[in-house]
Amino acid sequence: MATKASRSAARFMMAPAVVLLLGWMLVPLIMTLWFSFTKYLPLRGDSIDRGLDWVGFANYARFLSSSSFWPSVQTTLVMVGGVLLITLVLGILLAILLDQPMWGQGVVRILVIAPFFVMPTVSALVWKNMLMDPVNGIFAHLWRFFGAEPVAWLQDASLSSIIMIVSWQWLPFATLILLTAIQSLDSEQLEAAEMDGAPVLKRFWHIVLPHLARAITIVILIQTIFLLSIFAEIFVTTGGAFGTRTLTYLIFQRVIDSQNIGLGSAGGVYAIILANIVAIFLMRIVGKNLDA
Amino acid sequence: MGQIQLKQVTKSFGDVQVIPPLDLTIQDGEFTVFVGPSGCGKSTLLRLIAGLEDITTGHIEIDGQDATDVVPAKRGLAMVFQSYALYPHMSVRKNIAFPLRMAKLNQAEITKRVERAASVLNLTDYLDRRPGQLSGGQRQRVAIGRAIVRDPAAFLFDEPLSNLDAALRVGMRLEISELHKRLETTMVYVTHDQVEAMTMADKIVVLQAGVIEQVGTPLELYHTPRNTFVAGFIGSPKMNLMTGDEAAKHDAHTIGVRPEHIDVVESGGQWQGTVGVAEHLGSDTFFHIHNTGLAETMTVRAIGDVNLKHGDTIHLAPRVDEIHRFDADGLRIA
Numbered sequence A: 001m002a003t004k005a006s007r008s009a010a011r012f013m014m015a016p017a018v019v020l021l022l023g024w025m026l027v028p029l030i031m032t033l034w035f036s037f038t039k040y041l042p043l044r045g046d047s048i049d050r051g052l053d054w055v056g057f058a059n060y061a062r063f064l065s066s067s068s069f070w071p072s073v074q075t076t077l078v079m080v081g082g083v084l085l086i087t088l089v090l091g092i093l094l095a096i097l098l099d100q101p102m103w104g105q106g107v108v109r110i111l112v113i114a115p116f117f118v119m120p121t122v123s124a125l126v127w128k129n130m131l132m133d134p135v136n137g138i139f140a141h142l143w144r145f146f147g148a149e150p151v152a153w154l155q156d157a158s159l160s161s162i163i164m165i166v167s168w169q170w171l172p173f174a175t176l177i178l179l180t181a182i183q184s185l186d187s188e189q190l191e192a193a194e195m196d197g198a199p200v201l202k203r204f205w206h207i208v209l210p211h212l213a214r215a216i217t218i219v220i221l222i223q224t225i226f227l228l229s230i231f232a233e234i235f236v237t238t239g240g241a242f243g244t245r246t247l248t249y250l251i252f253q254r255v256i257d258s259q260n261i262g263l264g265s266a267g268g269v270y271a272i273i274l275a276n277i278v279a280i281f282l283m284r285i286v287g288k289n290l291d292a
Numbered sequence B: 001m002g003q004i005q006l007k008q009v010t011k012s013f014g015d016v017q018v019i020p021p022l023d024l025t026i027q028d029g030e031f032t033v034f035v036g037p038s039g040c041g042k043s044t045l046l047r048l049i050a051g052l053e054d055i056t057t058g059h060i061e062i063d064g065q066d067a068t069d070v071v072p073a074k075r076g077l078a079m080v081f082q083s084y085a086l087y088p089h090m091s092v093r094k095n096i097a098f099p100l101r102m103a104k105l106n107q108a109e110i111t112k113r114v115e116r117a118a119s120v121l122n123l124t125d126y127l128d129r130r131p132g133q134l135s136g137g138q139r140q141r142v143a144i145g146r147a148i149v150r151d152p153a154a155f156l157f158d159e160p161l162s163n164l165d166a167a168l169r170v171g172m173r174l175e176i177s178e179l180h181k182r183l184e185t186t187m188v189y190v191t192h193d194q195v196e197a198m199t200m201a202d203k204i205v206v207l208q209a210g211v212i213e214q215v216g217t218p219l220e221l222y223h224t225p226r227n228t229f230v231a232g233f234i235g236s237p238k239m240n241l242m243t244g245d246e247a248a249k250h251d252a253h254t255i256g257v258r259p260e261h262i263d264v265v266e267s268g269g270q271w272q273g274t275v276g277v278a279e280h281l282g283s284d285t286f287f288h289i290h291n292t293g294l295a296e297t298m299t300v301r302a303i304g305d306v307n308l309k310h311g312d313t314i315h316l317a318p319r320v321d322e323i324h325r326f327d328a329d330g331l332r333i334a
């Protein structure tokens, strides 16, 4: 892509995709913005054909003053933070483990990646019914085997349970990205550090971790984008009960359960703002801490 | 102090024995160069000394102490890698300070030593840059700086100049030699380039397939190569090796004459051939000669500018007392 001609050719050929993508994103965004400033209750007879009443910031004010709003923001952040923490820590450990030469490496790697191929709904159902069920779940059997009282996971430790399920789904992604990053580390650097007198943990801290910084950033950013909109796992397990109502889920309830599209749209705009705040925040922290 | 002794050391990777039993003593303060063709086990030998590879059998002693099972960090050796192996996310200052930080020296001492190393290596202006912002030669110097701050018992270099361009290589060669003169620390230097070996070494160890072919000073190797391999490997351009009738005349299986020991004469001369390529350097002229009936091609070095060109007949007079003789096993006949 060096010459002017090849650059403009490239632009020309990319144009359809860009226009399509823009349309794809802009149309829903603009409609959400529009609905959020109107009274739109389909069950009360409001419809786009007949024109919607403009209500200004009323929906925003109502969404914000609802008693569920701040708890839902908190739940969202705890869930995203928890999953990020678990997937990163375990992902780094797994990546280091998988990088060691061992017997059956290929098979093990495929097994590790497998959870990523299971649909969220399915995996949440499997966890709910096969593992976490307080009567018939494997965990319950395990607990009883050791003479302990089975835990009603999705009621008593609901948020942690969902974090566990989602972490299980995202661990392969983190592991895969981190593994490729670890494999690109020049082994002479580790040997140099070894000669310089750095024991294993110091080598990890001073050489491996900084080398992984970029991969970690990528994992955090990509996962955050997807985790902010977690839905299926909550829907099939707790249905938003027991303190697992995230912002996404709250919006869903406002739109579908209460049939208040205007209010839901205002929530959607808040979600966009929250996502951006989180993104900026993350870029700052991640960029600073791991780059030094 | 930095005397290194290898006793009956062997190394195998799986079933493949890369280093057959090997004995070698590197004296304190000596500049020892391991030289040999690519894949002959030079790096492996160096890594055995460093402790980065485990010895299969045998012993290594450093200053008379058995170091066979001592971890690399505790051997008191510093290594400069071929890829430099600088830490890319650290500034030059932090790179050089790293071994000191690992040794838990106090900050004042670290600063002092880093500044001193930087001034020795002309790196003072670059201390706050990252390795990625430096040229190849500067990176090389940072790697050396990281090695010298620790005051190691010996330095190990693995082909440190092979990533530099020719001009820089000559410069760095001098710098490393001068560093050795100043520090008087043992240095073990691996290279496949016999010019580096000849110019830098106090002692050269010529290796082939993990076996030591000869150990000696550069001039010993030049004047009395122990076998045809060393004869062909040391010296540039290569020695002319001949077998057959000409060798039989000297009661040998193989004879060798260095290009600089064959005189170009107007007429007469013992040998003659046709000039293939003439390389005019001004100070010398190298002739690659065909049809001598002695060897495929023969290389001859004439002092100054000799005016012969492609296709000309050339008359040659070898200096009889400079002819090396070897027996059927390739070993030197005294």
Ligand SMILES: Nc1ncnc2c1ncn2[C@@H]1O[C@H](COP(=O)(O)OP(=O)(O)O)[C@@H](O)[C@H]1O
Residues within 6 Å of the ligand: B013, B018, B036, B037, B038, B039, B040, B041, B042, B043, B044, B045
């Ligand atoms: N880690 C290893 N595993 C198996 N074989 C190796 C390993 N390292 C080196 N070798 C083999 O040992 C021989 C010597 O290698 P090396 O010491 O790197 O040669 P040099 O540095 O002289 O070019 C080569 O044939 C190489 O293939």
Ligand SMILES: [Mg+2]
Residues within 6 Å of the ligand: B042, B043, B044, B159
């Ligand atoms: Mg090598």
